[in-house]
Amino acid sequence: MAGRELKALFRAYREGDELAFRRAAQEIVEEEEAKNHLALARDLRSLITGSSSPLAIVPEMALPDPPMDREGEWPLAQVRRPEKHFEDLVLNGKLVDQLQTLADEYRRWEEIDRRGIPRRQRILFHGPPGCGKTSAAEAIANEIGLPLVVVRIDAVVSSYLGETASNLHRIFDFVGKGSWVLLFDEFDALGKARDDATEHGEVKRVITAFLQMLDAFRGPSLLIAATNHDHLLDPALWRRFDDVLEFPRATVHQSRKLLRRRLRAVHHPGVDIDASAARLKGKPHAAVEKVAWDAIRFSVLDDRAAVEQGDLDRAIDQALARPW
Ligand SMILES: Nc1ncnc2c1ncn2[C@@H]1O[C@H](COP(=O)(O)OP(=O)(O)OP(=O)(O)O)[C@@H](O)[C@H]1O
Ligand SMILES: [Mg+2]
Structure with a gap:
């Protein structure tokens, strides 16, 4: 269960915000369903809604039609x-x-x-x-x-x-x-x-x-x-x-955190996150994020199970060579 949803759940409880609570609960249920933990998902759902059927815990957010230009042709x-x-x-x-x-x-x-x-x-x-x-x-x-x-x-x-x-x-x-x-x-x-x-x-x-x-x-x-x-x-x-x-550019500390977070889902032994983040000093978060995605992409295209330092170095070289 992801920490993010749990934190949202606890915060909603503290603030007595029922909608936020239901939203966080729904995400937890959906995550368990995605992991194929169907019995747990069903139990959690029935604890909140009183029903185990896959009804949404949070009512769908109603989306209005957008405002249009004079001719009614283009949404504004x-x-x-x-x-x-x-x-x-x-x-x-x-x-x-x-x-x-x-x-x-x-x-x-x-x-x-x-x-x-x-x-x-x-x-x-x-x-x-x-x-x-x-x-x-x-x-x-x-x-x-x-x-x-x-x-x-x-x-x-x-x-x-x-x-x-x-x-x-x-x-x-x-x-x-x-x-x-x-x-x-x-x-x-x-x-x-x-x-x-x-x-x-x-x-x-x-x-x-x-x-x-x-x-x-x-x-x-x-x-x-x-x-x-x-x-x-x-x-x-x-x-x-x-x-x-x-909203300032990413600090090296933030880049480190972002790289770690984006690489969390893949195997990356022997990768030097600190040195990689230091090379990205002064770059925006979007650049750091792209480096992580590119490094993963290189490893996938190379049919490797793990991301290597070479993948990150190549992704960083590319990120440093282009404008942001
Ligand atoms: N602080 C951040 N933390 C994590 N990811 C970020 C952060 N800032 C940007 N990103 C990533 O970079 C992408 C682009 O960010 P976003 O569109 O929010 O930037 P922006 O400041 O609005 O840029 P612009 O001024 O060009 O509109 C986002 O999709 C997000 O994934
Ligand atoms: Mg923007």
Whole structure:
């Protein structure tokens, strides 16, 4: 039984969060089923639901239809069930605390409102590519049991005058109708000031409209905007967010942890994880993860049962030779 599900189960119990408890229980049951421990899975299921039939312990998360553009042709956002968990991520302790607090706080918004304290509802994630911003937004949605609505900035930005702001309105209208985690991913594409003089007026209008919508944003959803081009953002944008979380590159310690975690499922005697992590210094988590997958892939393609140091060295050479 994986530690991650057990931890989630215990945390849910401590917080009296029944949905989170059921979700963790369901994952444990599904894991036992996948291992073919069918009798145990059946017993666990009937302990929770009172029935041993393979009914879901957690009601399926209802996914709404996404908001569409004016013609009703293109979805302006992608609505999905979050898959990632906090435990899948390797982050520094401060960031883990900040993310966990955001999720805990979300569950207590009613109380926060009652006490007249402003909610933290609009959050900015920034940092270099591949360090976990999108994944963390997904993990928060999972933790609080809400669908993730990822805004498709490419679909929102329209070449028709005034249409980009209208599309933003459509998204904010949609968000007002339910509880989601709304992610403006790679959000700089909307906020960056372009040099092109002909577009300048329209970009300014879009930013002003967005700021107004951000200011007016209320309701039961959590809004997260993520960027890896923080220097391109309009300064007025920063202070509109209730909190700003930084996602730095992986430390050597984090790379070691991530390599160990990803190689756990395969045999890798004689592999020097410490030295490999040290070579990846300054690289993002996504690079470290790719190194682990590539090393495993090399061993599979070579019909070997174990990953060898040579596989890791080759994967690291490739990772160091490309941009991240
Ligand atoms: N902190 C992390 N811990 C574990 N895996 C990570 C972490 N950060 C990134 N990854 C891995 O790298 C992949 C890319 O990460 P993610 O998309 O979350 O990065 P990002 O910060 O949103 O990047 P970008 O700025 O390019 O959008 C993820 O699928 C995940 O598997
Ligand atoms: Mg991202």
